[in-house]
Amino acid sequence: xxxxxxxxxxxxxxxxxxxxxxxxxxxxxxxxxxxxxxxxxxxxxxxxxxxxxxxxxxxxxxxxxxxxxxxxxxxxxxxxxxxxxxxxxxxxxxxxxxxxxxxxxxxxxxxxxxxxxxxxxxxxxxxxxxxxxxxxxxxxxxxxxxxxxxxxxxxxxxxxxxxxxxxxxxxxxxxxxxxxxxxxxxxxxxxxxxxxxxxxxxxxxxxxxx
Numbered sequence: 001x002x003x004x005x006x007x008x009x010x011x012x013x014x015x016x017x018x019x020x021x022x023x024x025x026x027x028x029x030x031x032x033x034x035x036x037x038x039x040x041x042x043x044x045x046x047x048x049x050x051x052x053x054x055x056x057x058x059x060x061x062x063x064x065x066x067x068x069x070x071x072x073x074x075x076x077x078x079x080x081x082x083x084x085x086x087x088x089x090x091x092x093x094x095x096x097x098x099x100x101x102x103x104x105x106x107x108x109x110x111x112x113x114x115x116x117x118x119x120x121x122x123x124x125x126x127x128x129x130x131x132x133x134x135x136x137x138x139x140x141x142x143x144x145x146x147x148x149x150x151x152x153x154x155x156x157x158x159x160x161x162x163x164x165x166x167x168x169x170x171x172x173x174x175x176x177x178x179x180x181x182x183x184x185x186x187x188x189x190x191x192x193x194x195x196x197x198x199x200x201x202x203x204x205x206x207x208x209x210x
Contacts, residue, residue, distance in 0.1 A: 017045070024045075028041075058126070058127070062130060073114060078105070080105060094194060095163055101194075102197045103199075111198040115131070127161075128162055129162070130160075131167065133167045135171065137158075138172075141181045154184075158188075159189065164195045165196045169199040170200065
């Protein structure tokens with residue numbers, strides 16, 4: 001019987017069910033749980049596994065240089081970043097409203113950390129996210145244009161995600177063609193999704209704008 005159940009689970013791609021059904025059945029028998037309770041426990045394990053796999057895939061597709069969390073961020077060291085507002089941005093509302101966020105501040109105050117943390121939180125809610133530095137974006141746009149696939153690249157890699165994170169805006173000077181391509185991206189993203197930008201300014205404290 002167990003071999004038949006394992007085969008059916010494999011055919012239906014029910015990895016968690018295959019892994020847990022026997023153990024949960026023993027627990028249900030010992031604790032005299034109903035079949036409905038047992039079934040709910042097994043299905044919940046499958047849903048949990050699939051959600052985790054989906055989250056890991058979204059994290060991978062986001063191309064974060066490293067995964068950061070809001071819990072790791074030192075708000076006391078960055079008084080210009082209002083904790084309550086940042087926590088609010090960790091919810092789905094600003095993405096659903098297609099709002100944009102600008103994180104300004106000198107090097108080292110945690111702008112990239114915050115941007116990644118907000119992006120990671122968005123992946124937990126099932127949103128597609130893309131992280132890329134401004135310099136890398138320009139290089140990839142130029143490469144796509146040379147290879148005559150600019151529109152395809154723009155649609156797939158930049159406009160596909162619900163949230164685009166552009167890091168280190170203004171670090172490198174852009175010539176006219178680069179600037180035109182860059183702002184074309186910004187304009188299209190503004191119409192279709194949300195953007196988080198990070199950039200330096202001369203102030204000693206970081207600032208948040210929306």
